Amino acid sequence: MKKITYLIGGIVLGIIISYFTLDYTGWIFYEMDDKGNTAKTSNELDFDLLTNSFLIILACTLLIYIAGTLIDKYRKKICSNNCLTGSIKRAGLADDLKGEF
Numbered sequence: 001m002k003k004i005t006y007l008i009g010g011i012v013l014g015i016i017i018s019y020f021t022l023d024y025t026g027w028i029f030y031e032m033d034d035k036g037n038t039a040k041t042s043n044e045l046d047f048d049l050l051t052n053s054f055l056i057i058l059a060c061t062l063l064i065y066i067a068g069t070l071i072d073k074y075r076k077k078i079c080s081n082n083c084l085t086g087s088i089k090r091a092g093l094a095d096d097l098k099g100e101f
Helices: 002-021 046-089
Strands: 027-032 038-044
Touching: 002 046
Parallel strands: none
Antiparallel strands: 027 038
């Protein structure tokens, strides 16, 4: 469940960063008739914007996912070492298990 949260968080952060940092100006083409009036207007997507947005979203997702999994591994390692020895000491069993920790 945490991994899905990291992925969703990275996607959301990437979308926010790309929205505020990339400038979307869209391409608009005007076709004029013989008299100079606008006959047809067509809008096109900016594929550079889409590519850059995708790369920012991918980078944020990977960064948050890798950082989150490393933090989870670090917490698990610390908790397995400290939590177990702390609970044994609190239970009064530390004298029975002196050489094991």
